[in-house]
Amino acid sequence: MAGGGTAGGGPRTDTYAPVRLWLLLPAWVSLTILVLAPVSMMLVYSFLTKEFRGGVIWEFSLSAYDQFFCNRGLFGDEPCSIEWTYLLIFWRSIWQAGAATLLSLAIGFPTAYFIATRPARQRALWVFLITIPYWVNLLIRTVSMKFLLRDQGPLNDALLGLGILSEPLSIVNTNLAVQLGLFYSYLPFMVLPIYAAVERYNFSLSEAAADLYAPRWVILRRIVIPAVKPGIVAGCILVFVPSLGSFLAPDLLGGAKTFMIGSLIEEQFKGNAGNWPFGAAASMILLTMVLILLLIFARQQARAGNG
Amino acid sequence: MKKLLHTTALAAALGLTAGAVMAEGKLVIYHWFEYIPQELLDKFAAENDVEIVMDTYDSNEALLAALKAGAIGTYDVAVPGDYMVKIMAGEGLLDTIAEGELANKGNIQPEWADPSFDPGRAHSIPYQWGSTSFAVNRDAYKGDIGTTDILFNPPAELSGKINMLDSQGEVLAMAALHMGIPQCSQDREQLKALNAMLQDAKAHWASFNSDTAKEVLVSGDAAVGQIYDGFAAKARAEGANIEYAFPKQGYIVWMDNVVLLKDAPNRDNAIKFMDFLLEPENIAAVTNYARYNAGVSGVEPYLDPTLATQPESNPPADAGAGVFIEVCDQATQEVYDQIWTNLKK
Incomplete structure (x- = not known):
């Protein structure tokens, strides 16, 4: 429909130009x-x-x-x-989601790196293994996590049995339990994008650096990480954003003693308060926050790409 | 009565021969979780040749929210608690059962035939009634549990091991009983004191959870749990060494009711289902399963004999009074909403 303008273009062909609008x-x-x-x-x-x-x-x-x-x-x-109640709830949720993201990154990056450096035939198997727990419903996985972490659960039994602890660790109904739950829920969202980035990374760059006597730490920090940064950023966003709005892990593992953004909004629609406009307003504020965050990321990415 | 039995038997026979492949009608129920035995649903489905679809909810408020958000017209019957029947009727969400439509209406026990929340039973029939209080693990605490101090001002050995229901109505009504103030108080000093008392009490609580109120007592994760009487009985039956308390300050009494929803797509089957649940044998099956009490005359021969003596259904002589949860007006309710938000912030 909109003809011309593309005549001198590069490799793009315009076979679909007449129907482009319909295809979209x-x-x-x-x-x-x-x-x-x-x-x-x-x-x-x-x-x-x-x-x-x-x-x-x-x-x-x-x-x-x-x-x-x-x-x-x-x-x-x-x-x-100034009303601190809701700002505090938002701050707490951001902090929880941030901690879960860092935890996912700390475990997810080495995991992804490990998978990407396996022989090609093994990689598919590893990726497959990472996704297996995610065939099970999120609710079931969160409840199972609670059973693992309980005062009389397998984790405490093992630590007590090995003599590492003398008193059981009380993890359930704490912030740590929520972070572990979120981390476990969203780990593959961290591993898979980083894996995709590392897989594309040209390892001869690392070899070249090593030939020039760069220590391993420097190779990782100055060559590998910058090269796979888009994967890391994507992984962090994919873990952070759903963690921010989640209410299953805070309710089940955190004991629901304090509202998180997700449970605060849920309460406005499903709970006693029945305050739909307030729930909508809280959602809009959350949406705006996430949007600003993503814009900052996108700009940084663009700048890094140009520089 | 005899004729009715005859026709249902006939319908069942027809259903068995003609049906089985494709049910004739349909019945869509919106119900609490874990509250009706599957065999009873199967029995109704077979007798009336209907396909039963059931969705579940976990609080009266969730039921109201779903119906107001557009689910009205999807379901035929629901099972709201006493105060929610009144609210739903006020919101125009209930259909009226005409006089004479329910053949078994006379089976309703006289004391439940004209309740304050639904005068003349225009929209509802009794389902089950019971109480909400709390249960204490007797391995963890041996002292006197007949006081609401166990929840709101607990002894040191129970502090940090308490699960509360994640339900504003039940927590705040219990708190009002604890302080001896009206449920819908408009007295500012009382409300401020209630707010402060809850803030202090929260430091002793481990969690808020309704869905797992029974499980945390069975697993031992909680030593005290705010809980419904039937759930406490089930937890005890599952091996928890717990005792259900009837505090001297009083406890909450509730009645769940089957209501006919407005715009029910299968109204005829809904009426049949309500009649079905007014048969002593059928409602007794619910009671045997859920461990509460029926509001229908003549259930006794069908009840599990242990029900009559189960401690959860038999308040001791020194127990306080059982009270229903009250419905507050909007301005008062907003203060209570604020107190609940303060509690959970």
Whole structure:
């Protein structure tokens, strides 16, 4: 349809030019239905008036955002002071997700490196093995994790039996349990992109560096890691983002004593509060945060690519 | 009665010969988890030649949220608790059962025939009733457990080993009993004191969980658990050395009810199902399974004999009063929502 302009182009052929719009249609339709529509609905709902016990009244209101940022006391009649409750919940979730991401990176990078350096025929098998636990539902895996970590669970039994501990470690219902749960839930999302990057890495670069007397640590830090950085960044995003919104691990492993972003939002729709606009507002704030984070990553990537 | 039995038997016979491949009708139930024996569903399905579909929820609030979010019109019947029947009726989510539609309505025990949450039983029939209190592991603690101090101001050996239900209504109602204040108090000093008391109590709690309220007691992960009486009985049957408490400050009484939902796609089958559950033999099967109490006359011959003497169903003489959870107005409820958020922040 839009002819010309591509005449002097490089390797791109324009065989599909006349039907390009039609070919893109399914992608646009699914993006609209699955992404744009729900997010717009959320945006609209966050500016509506809440209906008692769930639902919305179609009247413009800022009270959801006011509730998020303004502390007006137990009875809601004091002047606005900064509301730390929800900022604290967000901060805690970010911290948890960040810790889980670092843990995944620490275990995931060596794992991916190991797999990528196996002979080609073995690699598929290793990747296959990494994905096996993920054939099982997330809920089941999280509950199993709880059984492993329990005070009378196998982990403590083993440590006590070996004489490493004299008292069982209380891990369940702590932040550590949540981080372990998130780490375990999303580890393959870290391993697979890094594996893909390391597999493409040209190992003769490492050999060349070694020939020039670069110590191993320097080779890893200055040659391997920069080369596979896109994989690392992708892995970190893929672990961090779902960890941020998760509520299974915090509820089951953390004891649900403190709200996380995910459980706070869930409570607004499923719980007693029944405050849909507030749930939508909290989701919008989360979405904005993640978006800003991804933009920063993307810009850094672009800069690194150009430099 | 005889005629009804005859027709159901006939229907069952027809169902067996003609059906089996494809059921004639359908019944879509929205129910609590782990609350009805599969054999009973199979029996109804066979007798009436219907295919039964059941989804489950884990709190009254989750049920309300799902229905308000658009699930109304999908389900025929649901099983809300007492206060939720009142809320759902107020929200216009329930259909009215016309006089004479339920053949077995007379089977409802007189004390449950005209409850405050559904006058005249216009929308509901009794399902099960029981209490919510807490159970204590007797290996962990040997002292007196007949007080709500066990939950809110526990002795040192129980501190940090308490699981609470992850349910605002049940936690805050129990807290109100503990402090001896009304459930929907509007007195600012009382509300502030309630807020402060819960903040202190939280330091003693290990977790909030409703779904695993029974499992944590059986596994020993928790030494004290806020729990429903039937769940406590099941936990005991599964080997936990626990005792269900009836505190002197009082405890929560509840009744779950089968309601006819508005716009039920299979209204006729829903009515049949309600009649089915008003038959003493059938509702007794639920009681034997769930270990609560039926609200239907004539169930006694069908009940498991151990139920009559199980400690979870028999409050001691010095127990406090059992109270229903109350429905607060919007302004009051918002303060309670704030207290709950403060508790979990």
